[in-house]
Each structure stands twice: as structure tokens, then as C-alpha cells.
Amino acid sequence: xxxxxxxxxxxxxxxxxxxxxxxxxxxxxxxxxxxxxxxxxxxxxxxxxxxxxxxxxxxxxxxxxxxxxxxxxxxxxxxxxxxxxxxxxxxxxxxxxxxxxxxxxxxxxxxxxxxxxxxxxxxxxxxxxxxxxxxxxxxxxxxxxxxxxxxxxxxxxxxxxxxxxxxxxxxxxxxxxxxxxxxxxxxxxxxxxxxxxxxxxxxxxxxxxxxxxxxxxxxxxxxxxxxxxxxxxxxxxxxxxxxxxxxxxxxxxxxxxxxxxxxxxxxxxxxxxxxxxxxxxxxxxxxxxxxxxxxxxxxxxxxxxxxxxxxxxxxxxxxxxxxxxxxxxxxxxxxxxxxxxxxxxxxxxxxxxxxxxxxxxxxxx
Numbered sequence: 001x002x003x004x005x006x007x008x009x010x011x012x013x014x015x016x017x018x019x020x021x022x023x024x025x026x027x028x029x030x031x032x033x034x035x036x037x038x039x040x041x042x043x044x045x046x047x048x049x050x051x052x053x054x055x056x057x058x059x060x061x062x063x064x065x066x067x068x069x070x071x072x073x074x075x076x077x078x079x080x081x082x083x084x085x086x087x088x089x090x091x092x093x094x095x096x097x098x099x100x101x102x103x104x105x106x107x108x109x110x111x112x113x114x115x116x117x118x119x120x121x122x123x124x125x126x127x128x129x130x131x132x133x134x135x136x137x138x139x140x141x142x143x144x145x146x147x148x149x150x151x152x153x154x155x156x157x158x159x160x161x162x163x164x165x166x167x168x169x170x171x172x173x174x175x176x177x178x179x180x181x182x183x184x185x186x187x188x189x190x191x192x193x194x195x196x197x198x199x200x201x202x203x204x205x206x207x208x209x210x211x212x213x214x215x216x217x218x219x220x221x222x223x224x225x226x227x228x229x230x231x232x233x234x235x236x237x238x239x240x241x242x243x244x245x246x247x248x249x250x251x252x253x254x255x256x257x258x259x260x261x262x263x264x265x266x267x268x269x270x271x272x273x274x275x276x277x278x279x280x281x282x283x284x285x286x287x288x289x290x291x292x293x294x295x296x297x298x299x300x301x302x303x304x305x306x307x308x309x310x311x312x313x314x315x316x317x318x319x320x321x322x323x324x325x326x327x328x329x330x331x332x333x334x335x336x337x338x339x340x341x342x343x344x345x346x347x348x349x350x351x352x353x354x355x356x357x358x359x360x361x362x363x364x365x
Contacts, residue, residue: 047245126227132301215328215334218292219304220296226265230251239276247279
């Protein structure tokens with residue numbers, strides 16, 4: 001009788017779990033990700049698989065442990081009238097069993113550690129054959145993206161690096177005042193230190209800069225290795241694209257702070273628009289410090305770079321229209337500085353389809 005009651009309870013719990021999954025509307029692939037978004041890079045796929053199998057291993061171990069606990073509670077409880085002492089003996093020894101439940105956790109940890117190291121090594125891997133190198137500059141509260149190196153499909157190369165520099169050049173030009181009849185220099189930006197103090201920042205011929213009215217759209221090719229070189233012009237920020245399943249802090253003075261400010265992805269697997277965010281609390285408008293990654297075909301990317309190279313006076317939006325892409329961000333919106341809205345960033349288009357309808361590349365100038 002007790003066995004039947006126990007089986008009914010287990011069946012009821014299982015039915016509730018399956019019912020909850022079905023009511024959530026999740027398909028099998030979504031459920032197996034356990035809350036993680038769809039990855040769009042090979043590294044993201046590896047991390048997603050590691051996460052899924054780690055959760056499955058934890059669930060299996062949890063089921064075994066809870067089953068043993070409930071088995072003990074159900075079938076080994078004290079029953080009056082059995083002629084046993086009220087308090088059973090509190091010590092017992094079973095050397096093989098103790099060795100087993102000591103060794104098994106170490107084996108599980110070793111296996112998880114092994115696969116974690118393999119995935120982490122792959123994610124952190126850097127090579128010298130990146131086809132696109134992007135300089136990422138974070139500042140309160142937006143982003144600047146510059147294309148330092150690009151290798152086109154035909155093998156030709158583009159180098160857009162201009163110089164290292166200081167973003168406060170213009171601000172340090174006029175920092176004098178009259179004090180007691182004497183002209184003195186005021187402490188300029190960064191505590192009055194030399195105006196080359198931020199010479200780690202990069203400037204490029206082709207750049208996209210965000211503003212309070214414009215979300216910066218970083219255009220990247222699919223199926224190519226891409227390197228990101230990160231630096232902050234002020235406080236600590238963090239570069240995060242959820243579909244990359246990866247984020248990295250963006251530090252000022254990366255060399256002095258002994259930080260690795262570079263990372264690479266081996267490819268972006270599909271075209272589309274993916275929201276990017278700052279994932280480090282950096283001040284008043286941190287929550288609105290968004291950007292967009294726009295993944296396009298290698299051919300469209302080449303056309304985009306060549307258009308911007310040949311038309312330095314054109315905007316990023318015009319270059320996107322030139323390759324038949326939506327000219328503005330479709331996955332997030334700028335912060336309304338007039339505070340006329342609730343300030344909640346939201347999608348305003350289809351991130352899976354960013355192409356302009358009835359458009360021929362090059363037709364829009």
C-alpha cells in the first residue's frame with residue numbers, strides 16, 4: 001500500500017513538471033537551454049552546450065539525492081510495535097559505500113572541470129588571422145566603433161587606423177584664467193594630467209559614434225573571424241552582446257590595470273540584428289547605454305566598408321541604406337533626453353529581417 005502511495009506522489013510531481021513545460025510554450029531546444037538565449041557564434045554554442053549539460057548533470061544528481069532522502073523518509077521511518085528501541089543506533093559503517101559517495105563527487109567535479117577548461121580555452125583563443133579588427137571605445141554613456149583592419153573577400157586589405165589619441169584634446173585647448181592679475185593654467189580633464197594621458201585610445205578613418213539621439217549600429221560580416229579591442233575613455237564599462245553569451249569589462253588604462261582588453265569570435269553564424277549593452281553600472285544613464293550589432297553577408301559588408309571609405313561625409317545610416325539594410329537600430333531605441341517617455345528601451349523592428357524591401361544594393365546613394 002505504501003509503495004502505491006509513493007508511486008502516485010512521484011507520478012503527480014512528474015505530471016506537474018511536464019504540464020508546466022507544455023503550458024510555457026517552450027519547445028525542446030528552448031527548454032534544453034535552461035534560460036540562455038540562442039547563441040550566434042561557435043563559442044556561444046560551446047558555452048551553451050556546457051551550460052545545458054552541467055544543469056542536466058546537476059538535475060540528475062539532485063533527483064538521485066532527493067529520491068534517496070524520500071525513500072529513507074518513506075520506508076525507513078520508525079513504526080510503533082516493531083519491538084525496536086525508541087532510538088535506533090546512531091552510528092553505522094559501510095566502507096565500500098563511504099568510498100563510493102566520496103569518490104563519485106570528485107569524479108563529477110573532475111569531468112566538469114575538464115570540459116570547462118576546454119570551452120574556456122576555446123572562447124579565449126586568439127589568432128593572428130582575424131579578418132576584421134574593431135576598436136571599441138566606451139564612454140559615458142555611449143559607444144564608438146572604428147574599423148582598424150578589414151580583409152575583403154578578394155584578399156585585398158583595408159587599414160583605417162589614424163592615430164592613438166586623447167578624447168579631451170579640444171577641452172584642453174583653453175584652460176586658462178586670470179587669477180590675482182596672473183594668467184594660470186586650470187587643471188584640465190583627468191585631474192590636470194598631461195593631455196596624452198589617454199593615448200591608449202584608438203581613432204580610425206571609419207567610425208560610428210552613438211549619441212542621445214542615435215543608437216550606434218556596428219556592422220559586421222558573417223562567417224569571418226572578428227577581433228574586438230576594448231577601451232574606456234572614463235570609467236569601467238562592460239561590452240555585452242547576449243547572443244554572444246559573452247561579455248568583457250571595458251577598462252580605462254588597460255595596460256596599467258593589467259587587463260586583457262581583446263577578444264575574438266571565430267564567426268557570426270547568421271545574419272540579423274542583436275542588441276548590445278553595457279553590463280557594468282557606470283552612472284546615471286547606464287541602463288540606456290545600448291548599441292546594435294548588425295550581421296550582414298561578407299559581400300554586403302565589403303560594399304558597406306568601401307562605401308564609407310569612398311564617401312567619408314556620409315552617415316552610417318546612409319551606408320546601411322546603400323546595402324539595403326534598415327538605416328537605424330531595430331532592436332533598441334535611444335534614450336529620450338526630454339524624458340517624455342518612460343525611458344524603457346524596446347525593439348522597433350524585426351531583428352531577424354533587417355533588409356529593406358524592394359531594394360537593390362547601390363541604388364540608394
